Amino acid sequence: MPNPRGPSPARAALSGTASFSPAPSIHANDETHPILHAGRVAVVTGAAAGIGAAAARAFAELGMKVALADVPAREPQLAALGKELEGIAGEGNILVVPTDVTDLKQVQSFRDKVYETWHEVGVLLNNAGIGSFDARRGTSWENLDAWHGILNVNLFGVINVQQTFVPSMLHQENPAMVINTGSKQGITNPPGHAAYNASKAAVKSLTESLAHELRTNHPSVTAHLFVPGWTHTGIGGAKPGQEKPAGAWTSEETVRPSLPPSFHHPSLPLT
Numbered sequence: 001m002p003n004p005r006g007p008s009p010a011r012a013a014l015s016g017t018a019s020f021s022p023a024p025s026i027h028a029n030d031e032t033h034p035i036l037h038a039g040r041v042a043v044v045t046g047a048a049a050g051i052g053a054a055a056a057r058a059f060a061e062l063g064m065k066v067a068l069a070d071v072p073a074r075e076p077q078l079a080a081l082g083k084e085l086e087g088i089a090g091e092g093n094i095l096v097v098p099t100d101v102t103d104l105k106q107v108q109s110f111r112d113k114v115y116e117t118w119h120e121v122g123v124l125l126n127n128a129g130i131g132s133f134d135a136r137r138g139t140s141w142e143n144l145d146a147w148h149g150i151l152n153v154n155l156f157g158v159i160n161v162q163q164t165f166v167p168s169m170l171h172q173e174n175p176a177m178v179i180n181t182g183s184k185q186g187i188t189n190p191p192g193h194a195a196y197n198a199s200k201a202a203v204k205s206l207t208e209s210l211a212h213e214l215r216t217n218h219p220s221v222t223a224h225l226f227v228p229g230w231t232h233t234g235i236g237g238a239k240p241g242q243e244k245p246a247g248a249w250t251s252e253e254t255v256r257p258s259l260p261p262s263f264h265h266p267s268l269p270l271t
């Protein structure tokens, strides 16, 4: 099938719209996944805060081009992160596109912007999510609105992004990967968070299906489930400046050991 978007650049150098090409501050080596290299493109949803922001920072430190999406209401935080990451990856290597993943049209427009700008996606981190803290907490027989709200973001948001980006990624010449953010709760099913647990169990199932389909039909694209444990972020009610409980990880501790060894920050414990 002809590629409607043209070939993707093979590990494209930081050039084009970039005003400078900084050396990556995390160095890729032989153990680094071939996709996680300077010049490749990383797309991150739910990037304005927490785990998504930490992952975006790590990708920028590798010299990757990074496209950041989060709900339009978080545009100020997203723009501030974009500025910060431009200081790491270079101006022209960061794209800020406020996008609500529950709105298919916004997701399609986000994809179009990424492909028009960089013509490829190396890593798709499908990460946006909401928790079942406070009002969204409840049993399986009450709070139907909360069920709709949680599944709409955590499951249909992930599906919208997958359905929109993956068909374009299949036509690239370079290998690419989809990483869906699940949760330990989608596996261990702790009581009190029925809707959240169900949404994350569904993301696990969805990702396993995608991985199998890709392995069979398009092996140059792979799918992976990212399974964070308890991380000190807004999703669990963490407030800015609030001290991290001893049992929780920081977003950086969650993200970096999940990536290849070259991502490990020397000062972070690998627990």
Ligand SMILES: NC(=O)c1ccc[n+]([C@@H]2O[C@H](COP(=O)([O-])OP(=O)(O)OC[C@H]3O[C@@H](n4cnc5c(N)ncnc54)[C@H](O)[C@@H]3O)[C@@H](O)[C@H]2O)c1
Residues within 6 Å of the ligand: 045, 046, 047, 048, 049, 050, 051, 052, 069, 070, 071, 074, 099, 100, 101, 102, 127, 128, 129, 130, 131, 153, 157, 181, 182, 183, 184, 185, 227, 228, 229, 230, 231, 232, 233, 234, 235, 236
């Ligand atoms: N923090 C934890 O303990 C933990 C554990 C396991 C899994 N996770 C998962 O990690 C992912 C990131 O969460 P986090 O802990 O960084 O929380 P967070 O609240 O700091 O970040 C989530 C981000 O997703 C964004 N978002 C929410 N709805 C969106 C939508 N409709 N469209 C676009 N963006 C949207 C939020 O605005 C926020 O910036 C989530 O999928 C979450 O379920 C978190």
